[in-house]
Amino acid sequence: MTTERIPTSEEANVEVILGQEDQGVDIRKERLDDVSKIFGDLSLPLMKGSKVPEMTAKTDPLTVYLARLNYVEPLPAEKQQELAERFVEHGDLNAAKMLILTNLRLVVKLAREYQRRWTNLLDLIQEGNVGLSEAVKRYDPYRGVKFTSYAQYWIRAMILNYLMNHLHPVKIGSSRAGRKLFYNLKKTRRQLIKKGHEPTPQLIADYLDVDPKEVVRVAAQLDAPPVFLDAQAPGHEKTTVGELMESDTIDPESACAEYDLSSQIRDAIESFGANIEDDRERAIWHERMIAEEPKSLVSLGDEWGVSKERIRQVEVQIRENFKQYLLGRLGDDVQIDWLESLG
Known part of the structure; x- marks a missing residue:
């Protein structure tokens, strides 16, 4: 598969739309050299030969985003290593941008693994992109680990942190033990069962070095299905679950009596x-x-x-x-x- 490197820079007024077919694109070499001298290498490896899907105003943002990413070709590990070294040694922001842009598809791949737990994939992708940016800042290219392997850790961490804070109405990760259980409870249960043990709260607590009460609390929230306040209450035709919940505010009769x-x-x-x-x-x-x-x-x-x-x-x-x-x-x-x- 052949690639063409097209510079992207608003300052130089070089307009590039990811997903546009390479037809009628005529950029002079002199202009490319000028952009490279001023801003460094801002080009992206774009794939050729793919058919551009028809986009309209009604096309959902996720479809547009994924369609554009399909035209960015991933870089080989050697090129990513080179870019990481440029960023660490010289503070080259263009190299950091290239690392991020060419690994956005990796974020999408990992975000899809958690889509079953969250309906909005774009939210997960957004959090994963934050993790990718954090990985670029923290990556040490001299420790013998590929950038993509290191980046996966931060991408997953940010997605899981988002799920932990937004998936359940009651926040689970308010303590160190809560965060540890959110990430490891199900995996620990599988490991204990595989070893022939009953995954009791006490055994899980000993395995993860947490309080058994925390195991019971977090397990009750993770195992129970979500309850929607606007859902129909069982045994009621026109009453929602939220309407049957006891309010934490003072009732009108008590308020009237207190005022009197x-x-x-x-x-x-x-x-x-x-x-x-x-x-x-x-x-x-x-x-x-x-x-x-x-x-x-x-x-x-x-x-x-x-x-x-x-x-x-x-x-x-x-x-x-x-x-x-x-x-x-x-x-x-x-x-x-x-x-x-x-x-």
Whole structure:
């Protein structure tokens, strides 16, 4: 199969559309040399001879993406090694871009392995592309490992991390043990069964060095089928599962009762303050006891020419008087948490 190297660069206004047949393409050699001098080697190895599928505005994005990738020819391991060395030794971003673009098909291949667990393949491809970019940054070309072998680790890791955080309504990977079980639970079960052991939570926990409670928790989420809140509830014709779930907010009746009680307490506070005859006690009530920014005992003592201890004693007596006043208005059966601290 023959290839033609076509430069890609928006700055040089060289327009290349992946998937376009090599018909009527006439790019002068001088222009290629100019682009190479300015931006380095930005060319992609494009396959020839394939028929271009007809694309319309209604064509789904996945089809368009895969069709374009079919025209990018993978590079041999030797060329990828050369590009990796250029990036590590000289910081050549063009070499890094080439490594990424020519391995996008590898991402698609690996993403398809997990498609059965997620309906949107493009989401998995996107996460895998992030892993591929991370692999380019971290790859050491001098350790005797092919770039594609190393990149697979990062591509799978990013896809699995995405699935772990988005596949289940309840997040599984919130702890180190949860992440370990997400990746290894099913594999560990198979290994234990192969060795003739019953994969109990305790045995799995010992095998993976995690808490047995974590095994039970994660297994319950991984083994159970997903529940859709908008699905029809069993035994109900027009009721969804979500409508039967208990809300964590206060119900209307309780909210109404709390509002009514708070209104009565506000009225009692205003009425009690209006009935205080002593000027000093009235000042302590309004300026310290119910004020948003209460004055200190010292400042009130200075204003009234007494010690802060005397102000505190008067405040205690006012609290006791208000407690009795409030119980008289609302009844002895009223249950208010802060009422116990009064007096």
